[in-house]
Amino acid sequence: MAEEHLPVVFDTLVVVGPGLIGSSVLRRARAHGNLARRLIAVDNSADVCARVMELGFADEATTDLTAAAAQADCVMLCVPVGAMGPVAAQVIPAMKPGAVLTDVGSTKVSVTEAIIPSLRADVPYVPAHPMAGTEFSGPDAGLVDLFENRWCLLTPLEATTPEALQQIRALWTRCGARLREMTPAHHDRVCAIVSHLPHLLAFTICGTADDLAEETRSEVLDLAASGFRDFTRIAASDPVMWRDIFLANREALLEMLGRFMEDAQAMARAIRWGDADYIVNKIERGREIRKSLIENKQV
């Protein structure tokens, strides 16, 4: 059967936090009609709720979290990772028996540990993380095809029933994503290197260049060419989201930063001693990685 003719995965889908990720799911659900029949957005900002209604990608937008949760067949938490635990503690007691809880948090150990204490035996929980995004945030930033061909990582737990896992798999597949399952700890190590460390480097290099510009009272940043500009795109990301991610994935991120600093030292040594082979080998590995991402349609 063609995807658009499939029965909906959920009757009522409640998205808490209709920002970049939440509003992209809602836009996709609205456009394709095969995720859910009724779409409710919940946000603690009345301005965001008003904007959601203007943009028209939900049937209802409300600040009343528990009233919305009581109507849900699925609640998807799309708030910053530091808010997941407190929001889940409010949502779960209000949910119908059998309704599914899921989240999209960028870290999985901290988020699952924050949610598990509030879980009920009759509310299955499926942790998920779509590996897609931009540097923008808020309800205007969402894109209907944000998840097309991107990975969505699932970290099922004891509290994940096979039926709920199937439903969340179907939801992300219908958003266009490819799926992988792994443990929360493995997820956090992988994301520390492919997502969290690159952001840390981008924030840091922008700060270093800005300090230099101030010290030398010169035009350093005016002359930024595209190498530096590529760092500034991710450095423009949301401070609350990234503060929460860095603090939530502290151990894995510090481990990857340590490894990176050792490798950067090795590069410094090769430059100092004129070890051209070392330098060329590193650059060639970088080119290979870029090529394989392009082949995998991840660029």
Ligand SMILES: NC(=O)c1ccc[n+]([C@@H]2O[C@H](COP(=O)([O-])OP(=O)(O)OC[C@H]3O[C@@H](n4cnc5c(N)ncnc54)[C@H](O)[C@@H]3O)[C@@H](O)[C@H]2O)c1
């Ligand atoms: N931005 C990305 O690239 C990306 C990618 C994958 C996953 N994620 C994860 O998705 C989640 C959302 O990220 P985003 O980029 O969509 O953020 P966003 O800032 O665009 O949206 C978050 C929304 O949550 C609302 N919110 C915050 N606290 C709330 C609370 N306590 N109750 C109700 N609403 C609340 C905000 O008002 C905002 O509308 C985060 O956990 C993030 O780690 C982000």
Ligand SMILES: O=C(O)C(=O)C[C@]1(C(=O)O)C=C[C@@H](O)C=C1
């Ligand atoms: O493309 C970007 O701008 C992103 O930052 C997206 C990105 C990433 O690092 O790849 C950021 C955080 C996520 O949890 C998943 C995806």
